[in-house]
Amino acid sequence: MTDTALRIAYSPCPNDTFVFHAWAHGLVPGAPALDVTFADIDVTNGMAERGELDVLKVSYAVLPWVLDEYALLPCGGALGRGCGPLVLAREPGVSLTGRTVAVPSDRSTAYLLFRLWAATAVPGGVGDVVVMPFHEIMPAVRDGKVDAGLVIHEARFTYQRYGLHRLADMGEHWESTTGLPIPLGAIIAKRSLGAPTLRRLADAARASVRHAWADPEASRSYVLAHAQEMSPTVADQHIALYVNDFTEDLGEEGRTAARTLLTHAANGGLVPPVPPAALAFP
Structure with a gap:
C-alpha cells in the first residue's frame, strides 16, 4: 500500500x-x-x-x-434496533394511497424498507416518490410540498417540532417480521x-x-x-x-x-x- x-x-x-x-x-x-x-x-x-x-x-x-x-x-x-426510518405526515392516520412521498434516496435502505412495508400496508400503492436531501424532507412535509416524508437520522427526535405526525416506523415493522436488527x-x-x-x-x-x-x-x-x-x-x-x-x-x-x-x-x-x-x- x-x-x-x-x-x-x-x-x-x-x-x-x-x-x-x-x-x-x-x-x-x-x-x-x-x-x-x-x-x-x-x-x-x-x-x-x-x-x-x-x-x-x-x-x-x-x-x-x-x-x-x-x-x-x-x-x-x-x-x-429501535432506530428505523419513520413515515411522517401533517395529519395523523392519513392514507398514503396515491400520495406524493419524499425519500432521502431511491437507493437508500430507508426507501427499501419503505417499499417492503408499503407492499402490504398501502393498498393501491403510493403516488409519486421525490428524492431530496434528508434535512429538507420535514420542512417539505410541513409546508405541503409533499404529502408525506420518509425520514432518517435525528428526525426521529425532532419531527414534533415541525408539527408532524408519525404514520409508521419502518424499524418496528422490520424487527417484528424478522426479529433482526x-x-x-x-x-x-x-x-x-x-x-x-x-x-x-x-x-x-x-x-x-x-x-x-x-x-x-x-x-x-x-x-x-x-x-x-x-x-x-x-x-x-x-x-x-x-x-x-x-x-x-x-x-x-x-x-x-x-x-x-x-x-x-x-x-x-x-x-x-x-x-x-x-x-x-x-
Missing part, C-alpha cells in the same frame, strides 16, 4: 463523524491517512455506483449494484486495494470506534462543527442510537440481517440477487 491518502466519503451526521474522528485526525496508530469528503447518503450511493473513491459509507440497499467492485467492511457502519448504513472499500489492505482498513475503523467510545469528548467539536442545525443533546442522542456493538463488529447477527434484507428485496423484485459470498469479508 502506498502512502497516498485514501479517499473516503461519509456523511456529516454525528454517528459518522463520531466514528471516523480518530482515524481522520491521525489518532489511530498505523492507520492509513484519509482524504475526507462529506456527502449525504444519496450522493455517496451514487459515488459507489460510479466506482468513485476508495472507501464509502453507503446504504445497505445499494450493495447489490456495487459488490463486484467494493467489499463490505465488518465495522464502522450503522445497524441497530435494521441494517442501515454500510462501510465499503474497493476490492482492488487487496485483502491485506482491506483487513488493515477494518482494523483502523474498529480502532477508531473504540477510541471514540474511550474518549467521547475528543470528537465533540468535530461532531458539532459538521452537524446540521443540531443541538448537542440531539447529537448525543443520535450517536447513542446509531453507534453500537454492530458498529464495532457486524458479527453473524449483523451479516444475517444484511442477507435477510437483500434476500427479501430480491424476492420482491426490488434489487438484483446477491450471492451470499459477495457479503463475505476477505
Whole structure:
C-alpha cells in the first residue's frame, strides 16, 4: 500500500463523524491517512455506483449494484434496533394511497424498507416518490410540498417540532417480521486495494470506534462543527442510537440481517440477487 491518502466519503451526521474522528485526525496508530469528503447518503450511493473513491459509507440497499467492485467492511457502519426510518405526515392516520412521498434516496435502505412495508400496508400503492436531501424532507412535509416524508437520522427526535405526525416506523415493522436488527448504513472499500489492505482498513475503523467510545469528548467539536442545525443533546442522542456493538463488529447477527434484507428485496423484485459470498469479508 502506498502512502497516498485514501479517499473516503461519509456523511456529516454525528454517528459518522463520531466514528471516523480518530482515524481522520491521525489518532489511530498505523492507520492509513484519509482524504475526507462529506456527502449525504444519496450522493455517496451514487459515488459507489460510479466506482468513485476508495472507501464509502453507503446504504445497505445499494450493495447489490456495487459488490463486484467494493467489499463490505465488518465495522464502522450503522445497524441497530429501535432506530428505523419513520413515515411522517401533517395529519395523523392519513392514507398514503396515491400520495406524493419524499425519500432521502431511491437507493437508500430507508426507501427499501419503505417499499417492503408499503407492499402490504398501502393498498393501491403510493403516488409519486421525490428524492431530496434528508434535512429538507420535514420542512417539505410541513409546508405541503409533499404529502408525506420518509425520514432518517435525528428526525426521529425532532419531527414534533415541525408539527408532524408519525404514520409508521419502518424499524418496528422490520424487527417484528424478522426479529433482526435494521441494517442501515454500510462501510465499503474497493476490492482492488487487496485483502491485506482491506483487513488493515477494518482494523483502523474498529480502532477508531473504540477510541471514540474511550474518549467521547475528543470528537465533540468535530461532531458539532459538521452537524446540521443540531443541538448537542440531539447529537448525543443520535450517536447513542446509531453507534453500537454492530458498529464495532457486524458479527453473524449483523451479516444475517444484511442477507435477510437483500434476500427479501430480491424476492420482491426490488434489487438484483446477491450471492451470499459477495457479503463475505476477505
